[in-house]
Amino acid sequence: MERQAFLRPIETALTAPPVSKSHPIPPAPAEIPELVFIDPMDDPITTFADNAAGLGVEVRFAADRAGLVPIIDELARNEAIESAVLSFDPEIEGLESTMVALGIEVVPFGSGVDIAQVDLGVTGAAGAIARTGSIVVDSSRAGGRGASLVPPVHLAVVESAAIDATTSDWWRSMAERYPSGPPSQLVFISGPSRSADIEQTLTVGVHGPKRVWVAVVGR
Amino acid sequence: MTANLRSRTATALGNPGLRKAIRDATDRFTTHREEGLDLANFEELRRAARATRAAIIADLPRILGTFADAAEGVGAEVHWAGDAAEARAIVTGIATAHGVELAVKAKSMLTEEIELNEALETAGIEVVETDLGEWIIQLAGQKPSHIIGPSLHLSKEDVAEIFNRRSDRPLPADPEALCAFARASLREKFLAADIGITGCNFAVAETGTVILVTNEGNGRMVTSLPPVHVVVMGMERIVETWDQLDLMMNLLPRSATGQKLSVYTTQVTGPRRSGETDGPEELHIVIVDNGRSNLLGTEFQEMLNCIRCGACLNVCPVYRQIGGHAYESVYSGPMGAVLTPLLAATGTSLDLAGASTLCGACYDACPVQIPLQDLLLSLRRINADTGGPAWSERAGWKNWARAWSRPGMYRKTVTAARRGSGALPAGLVPKGWRSGRTVPEARGTYDLRKALRDGKI
Numbered sequence: 249m250e251r252q253a254f255l256r257p258i259e260t261a262l263t264a265p266p267v268s269k270s271h272p273i274p275p276a277p278a279e280i281p282e283l284v285f286i287d288p289m290d291d292p293i294t295t296f297a298d299n300a301a302g303l304g305v306e307v308r309f310a311a312d313r314a315g316l317v318p319i320i321d322e323l324a325r326n327e328a329i330e331s332a333v334l335s336f337d338p339e340i341e342g343l344e345s346t347m348v349a350l351g352i353e354v355v356p357f358g359s360g361v362d363i364a365q366v367d368l369g370v371t372g373a374a375g376a377i378a379r380t381g382s383i384v385v386d387s388s389r390a391g392g393r394g395a396s397l398v399p400p401v402h403l404a405v406v407e408s409a410a411i412d413a414t415t416s417d418w419w420r421s422m423a424e425r426y427p428s429g430p431p432s433q434l435v436f437i438s439g440p441s442r443s444a445d446i447e448q449t450l451t452v453g454v455h456g457p458k459r460v461w462v463a464v465v466g467r
Numbered sequence: 468m469t470a471n472l473r474s475r476t477a478t479a480l481g482n483p484g485l486r487k488a489i490r491d492a493t494d495r496f497t498t499h500r501e502e503g504l505d506l507a508n509f510e511e512l513r514r515a516a517r518a519t520r521a522a523i524i525a526d527l528p529r530i531l532g533t534f535a536d537a538a539e540g541v542g543a544e545v546h547w548a549g550d551a552a553e554a555r556a557i558v559t560g561i562a563t564a565h566g567v568e569l570a571v572k573a574k575s576m577l578t579e580e581i582e583l584n585e586a587l588e589t590a591g592i593e594v595v596e597t598d599l600g601e602w603i604i605q606l607a608g609q610k611p612s613h614i615i616g617p618s619l620h621l622s623k624e625d626v627a628e629i630f631n632r633r634s635d636r637p638l639p640a641d642p643e644a645l646c647a648f649a650r651a652s653l654r655e656k657f658l659a660a661d662i663g664i665t666g667c668n669f670a671v672a673e674t675g676t677v678i679l680v681t682n683e684g685n686g687r688m689v690t691s692l693p694p695v696h697v698v699v700m701g702m703e704r705i706v707e708t709w710d711q712l713d714l715m716m717n718l719l720p721r722s723a724t725g726q727k728l729s730v731y732t733t734q735v736t737g738p739r740r741s742g743e744t745d746g747p748e749e750l751h752i753v754i755v756d757n758g759r760s761n762l763l764g765t766e767f768q769e770m771l772n773c774i775r776c777g778a779c780l781n782v783c784p785v786y787r788q789i790g791g792h793a794y795e796s797v798y799s800g801p802m803g804a805v806l807t808p809l810l811a812a813t814g815t816s817l818d819l820a821g822a823s824t825l826c827g828a829c830y831d832a833c834p835v836q837i838p839l840q841d842l843l844l845s846l847r848r849i850n851a852d853t854g855g856p857a858w859s860e861r862a863g864w865k866n867w868a869r870a871w872s873r874p875g876m877y878r879k880t881v882t883a884a885r886r887g888s889g890a891l892p893a894g895l896v897p898k899g900w901r902s903g904r905t906v907p908e909a910r911g912t913y914d915l916r917k918a919l920r921d922g923k924i
Contacts, residue, residue, distance in 0.1 A: 254547035255528040264764030271838040276522035280710045284508040360692040380727040392744035393691040419713035436732040441684040445600035446642040448495045456684025
């Protein structure tokens with residue numbers, strides 16, 4: 249049906265005010281209250297690393313981009329990586345030659361079918377959220393969605409300066425972060441894929457990556 | 468399933484395996500919710516969420532209009548479906564127009580509500596549920612028994628048996644092995660699918676964004692790999708601003724599973740853009756009423772504030788005993804007992820309001836503070852007014868109310884009851900009440916005045 253035909257009966261129904269006899273509804277707050285946490289947080293970077301590790305993420309630190317080489321080397325050996333796909337995020341610019349030098353075949357970033365057999369997806373992260381241990385992956389800067397999703401192992405590189413405290417630092421400043429609107433897909437990733445659908449037993453690696461590594465650069 | 472709530476309840480109560488599975492699962496959800504709580508001002512946030520949701524629903528036409536304009540502005544196509552049949556026709560129409568043979572779906576209670584899978588299958592399309600729990604019950608030919616954990620009534624042995632019907636090699640009753648089988652089987656489907664169908668946890672009106680919350684990553688797969696993405700969205704599943712989204716998203720996973728955030732919070736704004744290697748070329752958003760507007764302007768309007776976390780199911784003493792299937796509706800537990808008859812608007816399922824002790828545990832657990840026990844009570848009243856209980860029961864309550872409105876009659880009936888109760892033979896207690904209960908022995912009554920006089924207090 250047309251939009252107006254759908255909305256008109258709703259408008260009509262709403263002219264009668266709702267009745268809540270025993271629990272009157274207060275008016276909406278002018279501002280949404282800030283999140284207040286029980287535990288204090290000294291340093292977002294440490295909190296991020298602790299929370300991400302608690303979700304099963306392998307967190308590593310590098311002073312600068314050059315410090316990524318031993319991390320990738322460790323990852324490649326631990327996870328038996330032979331091939332990788334790289335997104336177009338600025339944090340991993342120039343990393344292709346590092347991968348090749350480590351003997352890893354670099355597959356061009358293409359459709360899901362193109363990268364279905366690749367061992368490792370490498371992306372940057374537009375940011376990270378300390379309180380939830382999440383990284384923020386943005387399809388517009390990554391150049392697509394599959395690199396952080398299709399391969400069984402995901403490595404994300406995030407600048408330490410891009411680690412914020414809470415989700416509010418992202419969601420309550422979307423207009424400033426994205427003046428011309430959000431990207432086609434923005435994802436907050438909090439650890440490896442998991443399920444508890446069989447007898448509530450935590451099982452890791454259902455559809456998304458089974459293993460997630462995050463390299464924090466710049467500390 | 469059997470005809471009425473009473474016999475369905477009896478069936479569920481007679482299945483100790485089912486009761487244990489439900490009790491274990493709901494206990495775990497509740498323990499995680501309570502232990503995971505890291506917010507000091509959770510109560511303040513709940514109050515704000517209730518008021519915010521109520522204000523959004525009261526302004527729904529404008530906010531839906533803003534959303535549709537913004538979504539169309541980034542290249543999505545917005546469709547409006549008044550009822551289930553129209554929603555099915557729209558989605559099936561999109562699929563057939565693209566020559567779709569295989570559809571992959573992320574978990575969506577709304578698509579269960581509108582029975583979308585059956586419609587797509589009738590149109591010759593293979594439909595595969597990709598949430599692990601949903602896939603299990605799809606293969607078993609069952610319905611979800613919990614809005615968050617659709618297969619929580621099944622044991623790992625049950626799942627192994629269901630999977631072994633399709634597996635080349637026998638699978639053990641081990642969650643990890645079963646999960647690996649699902650991963651491999653469904654990966655093929657993701658890569659081959661012509662269309663991805665999802666629900667919508669929230670829409671953000673100001674930017675036309677659709678938010679999907681998943682742990683497994685199937686929500687990302689379904690919205691990233693197939694060339695067409697269809698979102699089926701309940702018309703109330705919306706906030707106006709990202710500030711409001713932040714509030715809701717800090718309540719939803721914490722109330723559902725005790726997670727601070729689900730593993731994947733996917734935020735979709737339009738189809739793929741130029742320069743992107745993947746993502747759907749087309750994004751369709753189907754906004755569905757299907758009885759929701761029945762609630763507007765009534766005492767039940769607040770039910771549309773529900774954010775589908777499932778916390779009320781987990782704490783409900785009735786749900787915890789009988790599970791979701793006894794409700795025989797897509798939505799179960801306290802929220803289901805309220806929502807189901809209201810969406811139907813035909814007087815059906817009103818008996819579900821009886822599946823409650825009115826203890827208010829649901830209200831305490833609800834992140835948007837819906838006074839579910841009040842709504843259940845109102846539905847019972849409607850059920851009584853429309854001739855639910857037998858005339859003898861109604862007459863009994865009426866006489867009781869009349870008697871106890873007068874002090875003289877009150878004293879007489881109490882005295883009579885005190886004397887009579889000792890002489891009441893067990894055989895006089897109705898058989899239906901006696902089965903499964905022990906008739907208490909009469910022990911005389913406690914006389915407060917006598918105790919005071921004798922100095923015992």
